[in-house]
Amino acid sequence: MARRALVMLEAASNSLRYVQAARSIGLHPITLLTDKSQYQYLHNSGSEVIFVEGRDVNAFVHQCSKLRMTYDIAGITSPSEEVYATVGYLCRHFNLPGPNPVSIERCCKKFTQRRLLGEAGVPIPAYRVAANTVDVENAAAEIGLPVVVKPAVGVGSSGVRLCRKMDELCEHTSSLLARAYASQSLPRILVEEFARGSHYSIELMGNEVIGVTAADFGDPPHFVCRQYVCPAPLAAEERKRIVDISLNCLQALGLGWGPANIDLRWTRLGPVVIEVNPRLAGAPNPQLIELAYGIDLIAEHIKLAIGEGKECPLRRRHSHVAAARILVPDRDGTLDWISGESRAAAVQGVAELKFDVAPLTPIVRKGDYRDRIGYVVVASPTPARTKAILQRAVDLINWSITPFTAIGK
Structure with a gap:
């Protein structure tokens, strides 16, 4: 009997957890x-890795067809x-459970997503789509400064300012246009109203x-997350609206x-x-859900992908408060050393402590998810205790970064 396999395309911050699940x-x-x-x-994940030439559907179909022989x-x-x-598209080709590819494509195009949400009456920020500097300036004048400017396609707050x-x-628009021309893609820039208020991830x-x-x-102008708390402290009516x-x-x-x-974001007019x-969402959000409720979203996703998932509501096994602190450097330079990892990891209530970089690594901040050098995840039965555990663990961690200019002297 042929061995059952799960095929995964590309890698991301959650890849290791997908492999383990x-x-x-x-x-x-x-x-x-x-x-x-x-x-x-x-x-060292335990996954078999195969390199494929080209990202088009046909290349993946060809490789999956070869794999089906084994x-x-x-x-x-x-x-x-x-x-x-x-x-x-692959799931449809091979008659396997999977997402609707047309819906995914529309969702990944930010301006198409905004249009569909707006037509459905979903509250969203005012926005315009631009293809050049003049369009961006006109859009900003219509909406009113400050505005959030971002590429029409992208992930992880990359290029968002x-x-x-x-x-x-003008400076940021020039940067986005240069990036688009360098990648030989059609320049599309989204200019949108800055929605002020508490941020929530669902x-x-x-x-x-x-x-x-x-x-x-x-702090602005970038949007780099520093901390998560699950569940969010919301009133019952607020949660229902979300x-x-x-x-x-x-x-x-x-x-x-x-x-x-x-x-x-929950603005003065309500959720937007x-x-x-x-x-x-990328790590550590799925870990927070599992720690808070006992629901492994990655495992549930895989079960759906192989046709064994539940169609009934997922059962919560417990109710805890989980939190994560994202460790972000305050300067560019070379990471000299990191200390306190073992002591922080030993604090009761710390579920995970992970560093993405090693000493002597050059640090160049980009103003997006790539600025993260690590994170700490904790959980306990109460908000106050979770907050105290997280702060205690973070206080035990230190690192040193020597600025590039100092190195050259």
């Missing part, structure tokens, strides 16, 4: 990579949004809201199979949807 239910994980730099995520492919999925539409003055607007599976997490960000809007988002975008993540992502 697949192995725990008796599947042989196989990862298809087109970018060899992503191999770092899978080093394995029983039980499912195909990915932790990466960039190829999630391709996953949908708050522009409060016209010179900041995790969904199918048509069910699993958890609402509060997110705190660092749940209702989240489900409306799924309906408007034709989603509802598998995982989704929604970012919104910033973005809908047709996939799980």
Whole structure:
């Protein structure tokens, strides 16, 4: 009998957990990579890795067809949004459970997503789509400064910036246009109203809201998250409004199979949807859901992908408060050393402590998810205790960064 395999396209911050979850239910994980730099995520993971030339659907179909000669492919999925539409097409080609690829493609185009949400009556920031500097300036004048300027396609807050003055607007627009021309892609820039208010991240599976997490960000102009708390401290009526809007988002975008993540801000006018992502949020959000409720979203996603998932609501096994602190450097330079890891990890209530970089690594901040050098995840039965555990663990961690200018002297 052929060995049952789970095929995963590309890699992301959750890749190792996908591999572990697949192995725990008796599947042989196989990862298809087109970018060899992503191999770092899978080093010593236990996944078979195959490099594929080209990201087009036909290349993946060809490779999966070859794999079917040896394995029983039980499912195909990915932790990466960039190829999630391709996953949908592959699942349809091989008659496997999977997301609707057309819905995924529409959702990943930020201006299309905004249009569909707006037409459905979902509260969103005012926005314009621009293709050049003049368009961006006109859009900002119509909406009113400050505005958030971002590429129309992208993930992890890459290229997202708050522009409060016209010179900041022009500078960032030039940077985005240069990036588009360098990649030989059609320049599309989204200019949108800056929605002020508390930020929340909503995790969904199918048509069910699993958890609402509060997110705190660092100082503008960038949007780099510094801390998460799950569940978010919300009144019952506030949570209901967030749940209702989240489900409306799924309906408007034709989603509802598998995982989704929604970012919104609670403004003076109420909740405003910033973005809908047709996939799980990156680490450590799934860990927070598991620690808070005992629901393993990655395992549930894999079960759906192989046709063994639950269609009934997922059962919460407990109710704790989980939190994560994202460790972000305050300067560029060379990371000299990190200390206190073992002491912090030993604090009762610390569930995970992870560093993404090693000493002597050059640090160049980009103003997005790549600025993270590590994170600490904790959990306990109460908000106050969780807060105290997190602060105690973080206080034990230190590092030193020597600025590049100092190195050259």
